[in-house]
Amino acid sequence: MAEKAKKGIKQFIGIVVSDKMDKTVVVAVERLKMHPLYKKYIKRRKKFMAHDEENTCRVGDKVLIEETRPLSRHKRWRVKSIIERAKVLDKTSEEKAQEEV
Numbered sequence: 065m066a067e068k069a070k071k072g073i074k075q076f077i078g079i080v081v082s083d084k085m086d087k088t089v090v091v092a093v094e095r096l097k098m099h100p101l102y103k104k105y106i107k108r109r110k111k112f113m114a115h116d117e118e119n120t121c122r123v124g125d126k127v128l129i130e131e132t133r134p135l136s137r138h139k140r141w142r143v144k145s146i147i148e149r150a151k152v153l154d155k156t157s158e159e160k161a162q163e164e165v
Contacts, residue, residue, distance in 0.1 A: 074131040077147065080121050081111065088139060089114050089121045091129055114141040124150025 078093035126148040
């Protein structure tokens with residue numbers, strides 16, 4: 065992150081899991097939390113709805129989201145940048161096998 069974050073503004077890195085809405089994406093953010101008794105780390109996942117003004121995010125993209133004012137009933141986050149694009153697979157092996165037959 066080359067840009068300096070403002071003090072008090074939360075930022076998370078997550079994976080886009082849905083882009084079916086207009087100007088909105090759902091981002092899953094994973095974190096590790098230690099179990100209080102067994103002292104083992106457990107993965108916890110939370111989904112946030114984030115505002116994507118240009119509809120540039122696709123499923124599988126790694127994005128940086130930051131907290132903002134309420135934009136709608138569920139949206140309190142804004143996509144700040146796309147860190148990594150999803151790898152696009154052109155055809156699966158099953159589809160190729162069906163075309164050969």
